[in-house]
Amino acid sequence: MKKHIPNFITLLNVFCGCVATMFAVMNRLELAALFVALGIFFDFFDGLAARVLDVKSELGLQLDSLADMITSGLVPGIVMFQLLAMAQTSGWGNGSHFFMEAGEFQYDHLIPFLGFIITMASAYRLAKFNIDENQTSSFIGLPTPANALLILSLPLILLYQNNDFLNSIILNQWFLIFLTLVSAYLLNANLPLFALKFKNTSFKDNAMRYIFLIISFVLIVTMKFMAIPLIILFYVVSSVIQERL
Template sequence: MKKHIPNTITCANLFSGCIGVVFAFNGELEIAAYFVLLSGIFDFFDGMVARLLHVKSAIGKELDSLADMVSFGFLPGVVMFQLLKMGDFKNEYLPYLGFIITVFSALRLAKFNIDERQTEDFIGLNTPMNTLLIVSLPFIAKDYPAIIGSTWILMALVAITSFLLVSEIKIFSFKLSDLSWTKNKMKFIFLILSMALIVSLKFTAVPFILILYIGLSILHFRIKA
């Protein structure tokens, strides 16, 4: 019975992602973002539960990637599609370029599944973190409509995030073998600084958190080397 628990949690991730996609296609991007957060919670706990119960399986790994493809691949593509539709440069076909994020997310997930270097940490930006950036944009647009409404800025984000997804940049994961400061110092620093940014900047903090995540990851692996 217990072997099915992690996969059930993964299916909850997929289910939440599907609902988020529907809201995103209906233009309700903020509600879609909340379902992304819900998917992220399920995505975090499915692997943790599998490790705790010692029931990691090949089907669980594949199911996790398929669920992530919807929640953190297709859904952010839909959100970017909608944002480009609302952008200041009107073109009938341009918004479809938002799905470049979906394509590169698929490449990222496929690469992760066969890359033995990524058992503990990531190489390239992980799809949940990338999705968090994309779904934060509608919230940021409330304070900075000219920036998020710029088609060229949105297209630049498509290009940058797509590159980061398949890059060779080593990114630390949040898998914790224990809670010691020595082993997890950089992760704790990241969490503390991220919380401070969220308190002070709210949703606008997300792009800065992403930059912080990448920067601390680079520093972490340079020190480790």
């Protein structure tokens, strides 16, 4: 019975990804972000449950990647599509929701479809991860959940921080295209990144992890959703520094 517990948690990630997909298509990006965050929560705990229960399996590995493909691969691509579509039109309106409603966007622009480069890059990364035996204690390239949080942070910054300067940057199509390409590159770059897996509580053995978590907490408290892109940037930079020490 216990061998099915991690897989059930992974299926909850699938469910969250499906719900997030529906909200992203409906252009309710704040709700899409909520269910992506919930899916990533389940993605973390399915692996933890498998280790605690000692029931790791090949099926669980494959199922985990399939779940990530929905929650952290498909949804960010749709969200980037919506952001690029908004950048082609009026973009931002009054109130707590985006100006465009679902179905209002006319598909006579090709640029928004560039957002699905993120989905394709995520699929390629997840396929590589499944056959790579070197990514047990660290990652090669940006993990798809981290990338999903990066992309999903953009509509949250627009909605809840509503800074004219930030809005003008985020709804600039060239910035979004640049971010899409950088995102796709980081997902598959030959770049060693540390994993947040603590084998013990020693500060000496986990100094970078502790520092990363403390700084991330401070950034979130002080900068709210704007902290997410900065945390991802700090994660990449600190990993590079750790690798060279």
